[in-house]
Amino acid sequence: MPKKYHVYGMGNALVDIVTEVSDAFVNEHAIEKGLMTLVDEERQHQLVNAIYLPGSDRQCGGSAANTIIGAAQFGASCFYSCKVANDEMGDFYHQDLTSNGVSTNLSPGNHEEGITGKCLVMTTPDAERTMNTFLGITATYSPNEICEVSLKESEYLYIEGYLVTGDSSCEAMKTAKSLAEANGVKTALTFSDPSMVKYFKEPMTQVVGSGVDLLFCNEEEAMLFTDTETIASAKEALKSVARTFVITLGARGALLFDGQNEVQIAPFPTNAVDTNGAGDLFAGAFLYGITHGKSFAEAGKLASLASSRVVAKFGPRLSANQAKETHYQLFA
Numbered sequence: 140m141p142k143k144y145h146v147y148g149m150g151n152a153l154v155d156i157v158t159e160v161s162d163a164f165v166n167e168h169a170i171e172k173g174l175m176t177l178v179d180e181e182r183q184h185q186l187v188n189a190i191y192l193p194g195s196d197r198q199c200g201g202s203a204a205n206t207i208i209g210a211a212q213f214g215a216s217c218f219y220s221c222k223v224a225n226d227e228m229g230d231f232y233h234q235d236l237t238s239n240g241v242s243t244n245l246s247p248g249n250h251e252e253g254i255t256g257k258c259l260v261m262t263t264p265d266a267e268r269t270m271n272t273f274l275g276i277t278a279t280y281s282p283n284e285i286c287e288v289s290l291k292e293s294e295y296l297y298i299e300g301y302l303v304t305g306d307s308s309c310e311a312m313k314t315a316k317s318l319a320e321a322n323g324v325k326t327a328l329t330f331s332d333p334s335m336v337k338y339f340k341e342p343m344t345q346v347v348g349s350g351v352d353l354l355f356c357n358e359e360e361a362m363l364f365t366d367t368e369t370i371a372s373a374k375e376a377l378k379s380v381a382r383t384f385v386i387t388l389g390a391r392g393a394l395l396f397d398g399q400n401e402v403q404i405a406p407f408p409t410n411a412v413d414t415n416g417a418g419d420l421f422a423g424a425f426l427y428g429i430t431h432g433k434s435f436a437e438a439g440k441l442a443s444l445a446s447s448r449v450v451a452k453f454g455p456r457l458s459a460n461q462a463k464e465t466h467y468q469l470f471a
Contacts, residue, residue: 143292144242145215145430147324149285149315150203150299151277151308152221153258154228156187157196157415157454160261164189165269172263175270175332177304183273186259196454199235200258201277202331203299205416205455208239209423209445212462215430218242218289220315224253224276239459244286251276260415262453268415274305281307282314290315291322294430295353297422300331303339303346312346327353329422330360337363347380354381355422361386370394374401385425385439387418392443397435404439407447416455417446424465441469 165172168186178186199208204219211217219241223229225248232255233245256275262268280302290296296319302308319326328351330336336343336356343364354377358370365376370386374394377384386394390411395402424445428438445465449457457465 142294143216144218144289144294146207146210146295146297146426147218147220147290147293148203148207148297148299149220149302149311151201151256151274151280151301152199152204152223152232153201153256153272153274153277154232155198155200155258155260155455157198157260158190158262159453160190160263162263162265165261165263170261170269170271172269173267174334175272175301176334178271178273180254180273180275183257183259183271186271190259190261197231198454198456199232199239200455201256201299202301202329202419203297204236205419206297206329206423206426207241208236208456209420209462210427211240212457212459213424213427213441213466215427218286218293220244220284220286220289222277222280222284223250224255225250226253226255228255228257242289244284244289260455262413262415266411266414266450268413277308278305279307280305280311282311285311285315285318287318290318290324293324295325295327295426297327297426298329298346300329300335300343303335303342309342309346313348316346316348316351325352327351327355327426329355329418330357330364333357333359333363336360340364350380350382352382354384355387355418355425356384357387357389357418383435385422387421387446393421393439395435395439402436402439404436404443407444409447409451411450413453414450417450419455420449420457421446437469441466444469
């Protein structure tokens with residue numbers, strides 16, 4: 140019997156403030172370029188005030204949220220478990236999420252007191268994206284945010300690696316994974332960022348546990364997690380903890396393992412202006428593909444094309460029409 144949802148995602152709820160900055164700005168404000176850095180609200184305010192924000196955009200985000208919205212735009216039925224506060228940004232987040240066709244555990248007017256998390260996404264002229272994140276109330280993400288009924292009615296559980304930074308959110312990752320495994324729901328995990336593997340390796344290893352059905356990572360994350368120095372060694376080591384996996388290789392495409400065979404995915408030519416969201420959309424398009432009868436190779440090709448299109452524009456998402464056009468180009 141078909142499941143109600145193709146993908147159940149869980150992750151941080153962050154209102155993304157997307158803007159462009161210069162390398163001089165990054166250096167002047169001692170920002171660690173190319174990574175996600177957790178900051179307090181005061182530090183984020185300082186940066187926001189220093190940037191000419193009329194040139195920025197905002198939307199509901201967080202890594203897994205962008206993946207789930209991407210999957211939904213391609214046609215997947217999706218649920219997103221997250222936590223926002225009872226403030227204007229929380230209301231905005233909820234409305235933006237549902238307007239993109241994603242079901243959620245959030246309910247209007249029933250959010251806790253606090254401050255909704257925000258992520259300042261800064262893109263430099265070389266298309267590199269740097270994030271400074273104030274988690275706000277999502278720092279207290281816990282097993283309470285898991286909707287067990289919806290999770291059981293899903294084909295895949297997709298877990299955001301960024302949740303590993305907090306004790307309660309890490310517990311939520313393990314709780315959801317156990318629930319999924321006990322109810323025949325496939326488990327998918329993304330490492331999210333090299334810093335999550337580098338600085339939180341022990342809790343991340345605990346989340347992986349006896350293994351996952353599908354792992355998403357880039358080559359740096361793969362080598363950090365497996366303590367290897369080459370991608371060839373890393374992929375062999377990953378086979379002991381992931382039944383299938385995706386290793387994104389940036390401008391060189393991606394390497395997939397479908398459980399039996401390795402599949403090399405070629406990149407599509409593009410003019411990159413903003414790499415923000417490329418990995419998130421790759422995962423979203425790929426999850427759509429494998430839950431809609433596509434092979435790993437077909438899903439990987441769709442994900443690669445989608446990523447090539449999102450890096451050619453500012454912001455971490457395609458529009459719904461752009462997603463449809465991308466799918467039509469390959470599967471008309």
